[in-house]
Amino acid sequence: MAEVLVLVEHVDGAVKKITTELLTAARQLGEPSAVVVGAPGTAAGYADTLKEFGAAKIYAAESDEALTYLVAPKSDILASIAGSASPAAILIAATAEGKEIAGRLAVKLESGLLYDVVGLGADGVATQAIFAGQVIVKSQVTSGTPIYVLKGGAVDAEAAPAAGELVEASVSLSEAATKAKILDRVVESSGSRPELTDANIVVSGGRGVGSADNFKVVEDLADSLGAAVGASRAAVDSGFYPHQFQVGQTGKTVSPQLYVALGISGAIQHRAGMQTSKTIVAVNKDPEAPIFELADFGVVGDLFAVAPQAAEEVRKR
Ligand code: FAD
Secondary structure (H helix, E strand, O other): OEEEEEEEEEEOEEEOHHHHHHHHHHHOEEEEEEEEEEEEHHHHHHHHHHOOOOOOEEEEEEEEOHHHHHOOOHHHHHHHHHHHOOEEEEEOOOHHHHHHHHHHHHHHOOOOHHHEEEEEEOOEEEEEEEOOEEEEEOOOOOOOOOOEEEEOOOOOOOOOOOOOEEEEOOOOOOOOHHEOOOOOOOOOOOOOOOOHHHEEEEEOOOOHHOOOOOHHHHHHHHHHHHOOEEEHHHHHHOOOOHHHHOOOOOOEEEOOOEEEOOOOOOOHHHHHOOOOOEEEEEEOOOOOOOOOHHOOEEEEOHHHHHHHHHEEEEEEO
8 A cells, every 4th residue: 555654743742633633634545654853762752652543654754953954854854755655645734834844845846735635535635725714625636746734623533553663764954954043942831731732622812802911811711621722813913812822824723622712703814723623612792793603602791701600610510
């Protein structure tokens, strides 16, 4: 069976949920091979998870040096593995970094590339959610090795144990890949809360929250539920909450079991980042707010009355 390369997204010594979704989607097209780019010893640490979700091979592209450059080494490494493995397809997560890697890789391989994929068929036809998820189209790559960039949460990860044979992958960096170097990394932590894109529950606040101080109300409900905190772009641009928590077209894509929107109107650019959430609850004082078209449960009311009551009720249980 043809190999399908999956670029592993990982952070802080853990494989991100999107990787398990990519491995699941890859099984539609062939036999998944996980590609881990990391410091020496990284791939072995992820082997159990990658095997569990169907990686027949795990390419270990390990080099401290490669990590000191921006994304270009990752597209070099994928291109080199693709050159020898002749995969049926390559799957990459639709993160900011993933999109850049995919674009560079498509140029290197002279291949077609499909962004914002939310479904993948065995025939290679992809379902894409375009224009901030307003239009759904079916597309197919007609040239080269198809590269699919999948949105988080589009596919439910399912375990399918496989061999997970570790294969050392050579890391040779092109001159172009070493033109921009990382001098310092500042990891913005979400503290004791779960990571936004991996969380099962997300509680987000919008402009209706009114101020940075008031975001405590959002955080308090999130903490009662063991949830991550998100924010709309209006909230972030107003300085209520840090940028890395922005959900939406130009922020992060989340797909939790439960998404709670507090004081968020539901603009299409916000929806683009959360509309695949399994259950959506909205609290908004305007009954005409577009978020109610999308919500499974809606409360027309003042978030400062509703959210604290909800948090108190959750804590009692
Ligand atoms: P508003 O639209 O101002 O809504 C605030 C809501 O709060 C209102 O519905 C109001 O009724 C309600 N409210 C007020 N007070 C209370 C209260 N006390 N209790 C309950 N409800 C209350 N937006 C994103 O979120 N993410 C993105 O990634 C993103 N990317 C964008 C990209 C582009 C190219 C563009 C043009 C825009 C983008 N936007 C994005 C912005 C988007 O268009 C909206 O402006 C933004 O989502 C609005 O945020 P909001 O819902 O918090 O604010």
